[in-house]
Amino acid sequence: MRPRQFDLIAFDWDGTLFDSTQIITRCIQLAVVDVGGAKPSDEAASYVIGMALMQALAHAAPDVPQDKYPLLGERYRFHYMKHANDIALFEGVLPLLATLRERHHWLAVATGKSRRGLDEALHTSELKGVFDGSRTADETAGKPHPRMLHELMREFGVEPERTLMIGDTTHDLQMAVNAGCASVGVSYGAHDHGQFEPLNPRFIAHSVKELHDWLSAHA
Known part of the structure; x- marks a missing residue:
């Protein structure tokens, strides 16, 4: 050998x-909108895949204040778990x-x-x-x-x-x-x-x- x-x-x-790329991208976008942020583009949301979750969400949603980060993480996990069995x-x-x-x-x-x-x-x-x-x-x-x-x-x-x-x-x-x-x-x-x-x-x-x-x- x-x-x-x-x-x-x-x-x-x-x-x-x-x-899982497309689902993660969509879940990031939904989570940001849920907490009042501007919806990230597909490119911006997919770029952060691979980073630690909160680092990724903060990068994708620069207009979301830090005090909303815990809720942002919760909303991302909520949307992701709805699709976990689709991946x-x-x-x-x-x-x-x-x-x-x-x-x-x-x-x-x-x-x-x-x-x-x-x-x-x-x-x-x-x-x-x-x-x-x-x-x-x-x-x-x-x-x-x-x-x-x-x-x-x-x-x-x-x-x-x-x-x-x-x-x-x-x-x-x-x-x-x-x-x-x-x-x-x-x-x-x-x-x-x-x-x-x-x-x-x-x-x-x-x-x-x-x-x-x-x-x-x-x-």
């Missing part, structure tokens, strides 16, 4: 493994993860979701036990701060040059740069992949199949 290039592969969740893994994700596990990579999730939100998603999508580790924005620093990746690398004893971050936003790829890790971008999530090039990803995948093929050959 070809030697591994990366021992640890960390995935973003929303927009990379989980097909699913992208087609091809389970075979992709199975291939990587067969090659004995450590697999992790590095996400802007909360710990509760990620655990519920992992349970809903029957992925418990597939990942060896995870970090969420409410238990460490949010993206693009590198702490998530630093903590995961420390947990598994893996050096930056043996770690790969995969995500759909510039926040994911900038986190990899900040941590000294390689990255792969996916274009089917929240951000326009034209923004990825300055962050020097090893590859930009336009589908889960392209991601699977590249990882099989290069990871």
Whole structure:
């Protein structure tokens, strides 16, 4: 078997493994309007996906005063939970993860979701036990701060040059740069992949199949 290039592969969740971008964008817009803010554009609402929740909402709703942030978060969670069962893994994700596990990579999730939100998603999508580790924005620093990746690398004893971050936003790829890790971008999530090039990803995948093929050959 070809030697591994990366021992640890960390995935973003929303927009990379989980097909949730459009629903999250809509829920951000509804929450902002609920608390009296101006409705963010689709571009503005989708840009913040991947950030820690309150950081994301504050960025998307600059006209909402800070004293309304708790209510803003509550309204976002209200709208999101109405659609939680409408969201699913992208087609091809389970075979992709199975291939990587067969090659004995450590697999992790590095996400802007909360710990509760990620655990519920992992349970809903029957992925418990597939990942060896995870970090969420409410238990460490949010993206693009590198702490998530630093903590995961420390947990598994893996050096930056043996770690790969995969995500759909510039926040994911900038986190990899900040941590000294390689990255792969996916274009089917929240951000326009034209923004990825300055962050020097090893590859930009336009589908889960392209991601699977590249990882099989290069990871």
